[in-house]
Amino acid sequence: MPVYNFAAGPAVMPVPVVNQIQKELPSLNGSGMSIMEISHRSAQFDEILQTAKQDLRDLMAIPDDYAILFFQGGGTGQFAAAPLNMATKHHRIAVLDSGQWATRARDEAANLGVTADTVGSSLADHYHHLPHLAAPLAKDTYDYLHITTNNTIEGTAYRDLPNANGTPLIGDMSSNILAQRYRVEDFAEIFAGAQKNLGPAGVTLVIVKKALVHHLAGLPSMLDYDLFIKKDSLYNTPPVFAIYALGLTLKWAKDQGGVDALQARDEQKAAKLYAFLDQSKLFHNLVKPEDRSLTNVPFVTGDAKLDQAAVDAAAKAGLMNLKGHRSVGGLRASLYNAMPEAGVDALIDFLHDFEQHH
């Protein structure tokens, strides 16, 4: 029985990537040493790091005036690093409150003494649609506007970016990077934890416009963009294995035809599942159709016990990790790039069958 992993993150990785890791693990390129054992200052690792950066630059069409940095600390680390590095003029940021991860980012900025204004929220609608700016952003007031491009828990994603009226935009792209095409130039900064569409947990990607980064006194070194630019992400020991696996995932993404090809496939997969849910009498996706995510599809029966029964029965059928986030319950199918269409077909068959019996 094939197993399909619908986890939200850490999440399914491409089969060829996992196989290559297995094959190369005892001895990387005939070195007699594994990737876990070589120095981050070695020529071998430098090649891995530079290749990963170039592949990402190609995939996302990242202009030369943007730095590509690798941090530890996850997306959550960037909830602190972004305001510390980028909210240094007005000490004030604007946040579009599209869900729990946006809220976390806002609260972390506030924790650090930055004023974080909610400039639009869909909380009152349980985040079933994307918030839009309640009024045009005041000019020269905010260091940046924070958005979560894809809301992993709530299942919404921005296709069109909000008009920030000249205010720089920072995007938390953790759960739809490489699944959806965005123009990097539209952002001052993009960040993403790797563990959904980029590889395993342990490394966090930051893409930042270099002209907006300044030397700042008093920052923790591990969150310091200027320092990481100067040291090419090698200020201290980076997560060597995670960067290696991310590099293999980027090669795979290129082999698949790049972001546009991946997006077309993700759209096809998501459209199939939404079409099923929209005609189902049992399972319902509550998100406003034009705001629906390609990568995270939450759905409910309306009965928590039945939701759990479906999650349990699915696991017995090899459809794993369909439980919705603990804060919203229900079910959630995460359909990242590495989820094959056959997995979506198997899920729809299962849900259809479950519906017949309940």
Ligand code: PMP
């Ligand atoms: N932002 C988004 C959109 C996420 O989905 C997550 C994690 N699921 C985070 C941030 C937090 O990331 P991490 O667990 O890597 O700190």
